[in-house]
Amino acid sequence: xxxVRTVFLVLGLVMCAFTAHPSRAQDVKxxxxxxxxxxxxxxxAFHRHDAAFIETVLADEFIATYGDGSRGDRAKExxxxxxxxxxxxxxxxxxxxxxxxxxxxxxxxxxxLVGPVQGRPTEVQYQYIDVWVVRDxxxxxxxxxxxxxxxx
Numbered sequence: 001x002x003x004v005r006t007v008f009l010v011l012g013l014v015m016c017a018f019t020a021h022p023s024r025a026q027d028v029k030x031x032x033x034x035x036x037x038x039x040x041x042x043x044x045a046f047h048r049h050d051a052a053f054i055e056t057v058l059a060d061e062f063i064a065t066y067g068d069g070s071r072g073d074r075a076k077e078x079x080x081x082x083x084x085x086x087x088x089x090x091x092x093x094x095x096x097x098x099x100x101x102x103x104x105x106x107x108x109x110x111x112x113l114v115g116p117v118q119g120r121p122t123e124v125q126y127q128y129i130d131v132w133v134v135r136d137x138x139x140x141x142x143x144x145x146x147x148x149x150x151x152x
Contacts, residue, residue: 063142
């Protein structure tokens with residue numbers, strides 16, 4: 001009888017361990033959620049000239065192909081972030097498509113920018129594709145390409 005009580009006690013403790021912290025499962029973010037958050041933080045950091053944050057998400061071998069067809073490396077991207085004087089009233093990232101292949105991910109999204117051009121409010125859209133890899137347990141961007149697709 002004592003043995004049966006011990007078995008039930010152990011089973012009860014095991015069940016409590018699995019149900020005591022249901023919020024832990026909610027705290028874990030999917031790779032897709034992490035990548036969307038990184039993309040949005042990168043965009044916000046760019047507009048507030050926070051090159052220190054952007055350094056943390058760009059791989060050493062990062063290459064960008066910009067909307068005008070020119071290319072840049074990590075140093076150019078950081079320089080653009082520090083020195084950009086373009087006024088942006090709002091920037092929104094949306095329409096995410098994310099494909100994860102083990103330690104590599106491809107992220108497609110649309111950026112909607114609003115800001116003045118020659119004194120008039122202007123809306124511009126860019127389509128992006130970014131390639132990310134996991135390095136030392138965190139995502140880093142190795143390549144980015146943007147294409148300008150619309151102006152209002």
